[in-house]
Amino acid sequence: MSAVDELIRARELLAAHPVVDGHNDLPWALRQQVRYDLDQRDIATDQSAAGLHTDLPRMRAGGVGAQFWSVYVRTDMAGDEAVSATLEQIDVVRQLVDRYPGELRLALTADDMEAARAEGRIASLMGAEGGHSINCSLATLRALHRLGVRYMTLTHNDNIPWADSATDEPAAGGLTRFGEEVVREMNRLGMLVDLSHVSAGTMRDALRVSEAPVIFSHSSARAVCDHPRNIPDDVLGALAANGGVAMATFVPKFVLPEAVAWTRAADENMRAHGLHHLDTTAEGMAVHHAFEAEHPRPVATAATVADHLDHMREVAGVDHIGIGGDFDGTAFTPADLADVSGYPNLIAELLRRGWSEADLAKLTWQNATRVLRDAEAVAREVSAKRGPSIATIDQLDG
Numbered sequence: 001m002s003a004v005d006e007l008i009r010a011r012e013l014l015a016a017h018p019v020v021d022g023h024n025d026l027p028w029a030l031r032q033q034v035r036y037d038l039d040q041r042d043i044a045t046d047q048s049a050a051g052l053h054t055d056l057p058r059m060r061a062g063g064v065g066a067q068f069w070s071v072y073v074r075t076d077m078a079g080d081e082a083v084s085a086t087l088e089q090i091d092v093v094r095q096l097v098d099r100y101p102g103e104l105r106l107a108l109t110a111d112d113m114e115a116a117r118a119e120g121r122i123a124s125l126m127g128a129e130g131g132h133s134i135n136c137s138l139a140t141l142r143a144l145h146r147l148g149v150r151y152m153t154l155t156h157n158d159n160i161p162w163a164d165s166a167t168d169e170p171a172a173g174g175l176t177r178f179g180e181e182v183v184r185e186m187n188r189l190g191m192l193v194d195l196s197h198v199s200a201g202t203m204r205d206a207l208r209v210s211e212a213p214v215i216f217s218h219s220s221a222r223a224v225c226d227h228p229r230n231i232p233d234d235v236l237g238a239l240a241a242n243g244g245v246a247m248a249t250f251v252p253k254f255v256l257p258e259a260v261a262w263t264r265a266a267d268e269n270m271r272a273h274g275l276h277h278l279d280t281t282a283e284g285m286a287v288h289h290a291f292e293a294e295h296p297r298p299v300a301t302a303a304t305v306a307d308h309l310d311h312m313r314e315v316a317g318v319d320h321i322g323i324g325g326d327f328d329g330t331a332f333t334p335a336d337l338a339d340v341s342g343y344p345n346l347i348a349e350l351l352r353r354g355w356s357e358a359d360l361a362k363l364t365w366q367n368a369t370r371v372l373r374d375a376e377a378v379a380r381e382v383s384a385k386r387g388p389s390i391a392t393i394d395q396l397d398g
Contacts, residue, residue, distance in 0.1 A: 003348070010347035011063065017361035018065025018117065019343050020368035022217035022247035022324030023127065023196070025070045026054045027089045029328040032281050036092050038099060048339065051285060053327035056103050056122075058341040064122055065365060066113050068217060069093045070329065071149065072129035074276070075158040079135050086133040090126060090147050097124050108148055110373035117365075127194060127217055130156035131163055131182065136393045138185050150372065151192035151215060154179070154202060161393060164199040166228040174201030177396040180209045185389045187212045190379030192372065195219075196229070196249075196324070203235045212378035213243035213371045218324030220248045220308040221315070225257050236312060239320040245371045246316055247324030248308050250300070250337045255308055258298035266291050266331075280331050288331050300334040302342070302349045309363070310353065318359045322368045 001009070026043075029052055034040040041047060043055040059067070071089035073082050097104045105116040107123035116123035126149045133152070134140040141152070154175075155165040162179035164172050172179065183206055186193050193210050195203045196219040206214060222230035231246055239246060249255065253263035267277035269291045275284050312321045327333070327340050336345040347360060355363075 006348040006351050007344055009351060010344040013347060013357055013360055014063025014344060014364065017365040018063050019323055019364045020066040020068075020113070020123075021064060021327075021340075022068050022215065022322060022368065023070050023129075023249070023329065024054055024067050024325065024327050024340070025072060025329030026052065026327075027069055027092050028072050029054075029280065030092055031089070032279075036088070036095070038092075038095060043096070044100060044103070051280070051282065053333065053339040055340075056100060058339055059122060061341040062339075062343040063347075063364075064340060064343065065117050066107065066123035066125065066368070068125045068127045068151065068324075069096075070129045071126050071133075072156070072329070073133060074278070075130060075132055075156050078132060082132045083135050083140055086128060086144065087147075090144070090149065093124065093126055094148070106148065108150065109376060110369050113369050113372070125150050127151040127153065127192075129153045129194075130197070131160045132156070132158075134182075136161060136178070138182065138389050138391065141182065141185060141191075142189065142388060145189045145191050149191065151194045151217060152186065153194040153196050153217060154182070154198050154206065156197050162397065163202050165202075166197055166199050168199075170199060170201065172202075174199065174205035175209065176393075178391065178393040180205065181389055181391050181396060183209045184211070187375075187378055188382045188386065188388070190376045192375050195235075199228070200232050200235065203231070207235065207238050207242055210242065211382060212375045213245070214239075215244055215322075215371060216246040216324070218247060218249035218251070218326045220255050220305075221311045223315075224308050224311050225255050225260070227254050227260055229254050231312075233315050236315040236320075239316045243320075243371065243374055245320050245322045245367045246312055247322035247368070248305060248312060250305055250325045250327075250334055251330045252298070252300040252304075252332050252334060255304050255334075256298055256300040259300065262295065262298055265295065266297075278329075278331075280328070285331065297332065302334060302336045302346045304334060305337065305346055306349045306353060309350065313359070318362055319367060321363055323363065
């Protein structure tokens with residue numbers, strides 16, 4: 001089969017089994033670029049000239065059927081400031097859904113995801129990225145769930161008082177007692193426990209405590225690229241018993257070993273210019289591109305990501321893998337996965353490697369939909385046995 005035929009077949013498969021992408025940072029990009037002025041960033045039209053990876057025409061071209069929009073806030077926001085910023089992020093997702101009703105549908109359940117697909121709309125879900133968003137308050141966690149948040153990544157790049165991050169020095173040794181209570185309350189609510197960004201100890205503790213399937217919304221395989229943001233094989237192997245799903249990310253510094261050291265140097269260069277290393281504004285990208293001109297960047301491809309998916313399928317099983325690109329949350333993307341229109345290139349690469357259409361349907365749509373449905377079933381069972389937790393971090397971790 002020719003490359004053209006493989007790409008045609010990939011698009012046909014995505015028309016029947018569209019991508020559920022686990023993580024997209026468009027809301028934060030809209031905050032950074034235009035402070036949520038959606039008139040300035042009309043995603044009904046191509047926004048590549050604005051430096052965005054995401055807009056509705058490219059989502060359609062990429063075969064996206066459901067998107068978990070990240071309602072991320074940076075970890076230098078703390079306390080009530082982090083909570084308020086998270087609310088603003090939720091608000092802009094809801095504004096997008098209201099603004100483009102023919103294209104987007106708010107999805108709170110797996111049934112909503114299926115209904116959106118049947119209507120030809122893109123199911124829009126939300127995930128909070130980092131437990132700092134709840135300011136150590138289980139009542140705030142419940143409020144985020146009522147507003148539509150359907151997963152929470154337990155940490156971002158820094159530790160929080162009740163959980164260790166993958167990219168910080170260990171402090172809690174995983175989850176504290178309060179951290180375990182957060183997981184249990186998420187199970188009761190039906191909010192997916194997201195283990196991207198957390199330390200291996202936090203991953204293992206969460207798997208031990210969680211009564212529901214967990215997810216990794218945007219993480220790849222540590223055995224293929226030895227970066228702490230990726231998933232160790234013992235954790236991948238535990239997903240089958242848990243029922244969870246690991247969604248491979250496209251971020252070059254997490255998937256391409258040669259990119260790890262380059263990115264470390266590029267991040268230091270950003271800090272030397274007085275910028276946050278995750279800054280993807282026009283100013284930040286100008287600094288990045290100047291650095292890249294002097295220090296050529298190792299470039300990942302769809303084949304790089306496919307290497308991770310091959311390994312993840314082997315270790316976790318085909319029922320426990322998915323896709324979480326992290327578009328608009330990374331300065332650089334793989335050459336042929338440059339934006340949300342690129343998913344057919346990944347599917348074509350997997351077809352070349354002999355993946356069956358049945359396995360690809362699980363990867364793109366079925367596994368992610370199933371894991372949310374399973375979490376909902378656990379929540380019905382657990383909430384019949386116990387009410388909302390009123391525990392505090394002082395009581396449990398004192």
